[in-house]
Amino acid sequence: MPSPRTISGNHHPAHGEPVMTQQASISIVIPAYNVQRYIDQCLRSVLGQLERHHELIVVDDGSSDNTLALVFKAQEAWTGNNFHVFSQPNEGIPSARNHCLRVAQGDYVAFLDGDDVMLPGALAAMDHAIAEHRPDVIACDFRMWHPEEPVKTRAVRLGYPVGRLIRDQETILNTFFADRQMYVWSKVFRRDIYAQLPAPVFPIARLFEDVATVPRLLGHCATLVHLAHPTIDFRQLPAPAVVSERWCVDFAAALPLARRYLQSRGVNDSVRRHFDIAAAYFFVGAVKNSYSLPRADGRRVRMMIKQLFIDGLFGDCDTLVxxxxxxxxxxxxxxxxxxxxxxxESAFSGGVVVNFKRAASRKLKLWRRLRQARRHLDSKHEGHMAL
Structure with missing residues (x-):
């Protein structure tokens, strides 16, 4: 339930006053946890381009720092009635994201993490794409942002053609699996696409919940538009990553959750083949990181993720080559x-997976930084492992 200060004097659409105009509306939703160092910059990046047909929603996930107070301060300074704040006990980022979806009222939902920044012109570009095409999903490029070392900042461009409406679900899914950029904030879905999935949309008590969710959402999308420029600065933090047994197992298990759903949707053989190649990347990443665990734990984890990988393929390991x-x-x-x-093949033969090249190594580092930056796991289970 929302906190008593949820609305703070504003009228929420659910209470009878719509925010939508003739333009399609966008809900910008921010799940936030202990991001007091970054939340003000994040909010300013959105409020600087927020129009009347947009709404900004922040769900605080039981922060123990000053995050919620800073959000309320920004809300009180905002003169519009389209900035809403909710809070919940600390339940994890999947729960906070599900909360965002329950209260969002826009035709489209754009996720943003509380330590990231929405780049100037992003909402205007989304508005334009929606007005021209009304797609089921907008695919957004982004930047790997190193604020402390700007020379390292680089743009990440998705593989879709830019600007035109893609009406082929096979192309939508195959390009997605080839890109393997599975962050939910790089896709702006129609809100009714989220409604197609059973609740909870984001799996509770799992790491990499977006990896399990975004492919399922795309399985309901018949149309897609790819924006021509980055919309989000994805903050890269230098904090060291922590690998745990749960990290490895959830990383390997995330895509198989999506596979079962795609199979029920009857995706074709081409999509199944592309899925299996993407699954191979995730499997190798989990195996590689398992070598950071104590020897006996690593050996046990590798047996677990090997079976998860085998069970999660549409085809079999022999066809991957x-x-x-x-x-x-x-x-x-x-x-x-x-x-x-x-x-x-090396992992299946018992060899040590080493010498990752280029994007494979880089992708794993980014996933680990993302989870390290987002939040800690429940201390009863993992101590200081971060989402």
């Missing part, structure tokens, strides 16, 4: 695909 070399496969780097398949 053939898939990576097929000319009809969408790929950003066929050489790297082949390297990953060799890593799978």
């Amino acid at each position: 053939t898939l990576a070399s097929r000319a009809d496969m969408t790929s950003n780097d066929r050489t790297l695909d082949a390297v990953i398949i060799r890593q799978v």
Whole structure:
């Protein structure tokens, strides 16, 4: 339930006063936890471009620092009635994201994490894409942002063609699995697409909940538009990553959750092949990180994630080598695909997975930084492991 200060004098659409105009509305939703160092900059980046047909929603997940007070201060300074604040006990980022979805009223939902920044012109670009195409989902480029070392900042461009309406779900899903950029904040879905999934939309008490969720959402999307410029600065923090047994298992298990759902949707063989190549990347990443665990724990975890990988494929391990070399496969780097398949073979033969190349190594580091930056796990289970 929202806190007693949820509305703070503003009229929420659910209480009878709509925020929508003739334009399609967008809910910008921010789950926040212990981000007092960053939340003001995050909110200013949104409020500087917020129009009447937008709404900003913040759900504080039981922060123990000054985050909620700073959010209320920003809300009180805002002159509009389209900035809403909710709070809940500390239940984790999946729960906070589900809370965001329950209270959002916009036609579209744009997620933003509390330590990231929405780039100037992002909402105007979304408005334009919606007005022109009314897609089921908007795919957004973003920047890997290193505020302390600007020279490292780089743009990440998705593989979709820019600006035109894609009406082919096979292309939507295949490009997504080739990109493997599974952050929910890089996709702006129609709110009724979220309503197609059973509750809770984001799996509770799991890491990498967006990896399990975004493919399922795309399975309901018939149309997509790719924006031409980055919309979010994804803050990269230098904090060291912590790998735990749960980290490895949840990382390996996230895509199989999506696979079962896609199978129930009857996706075609092409999508299944692209899914299996993406699953190989996740499997190798989990195996590689398992070597950070104590020897006995690592060995046990590798047995677990090996079975998760086998059970989670549409095909089987023997076909992966053939898939990576097929000319009809969408790929950003066929050489790297082949390297990953060799890593799978090494893992299955008991070899140590080493010498990750380029994007494979970089992707794992980014996932680990993301979870380290977002939040800690319940101390009863993991101590200081961060989401």
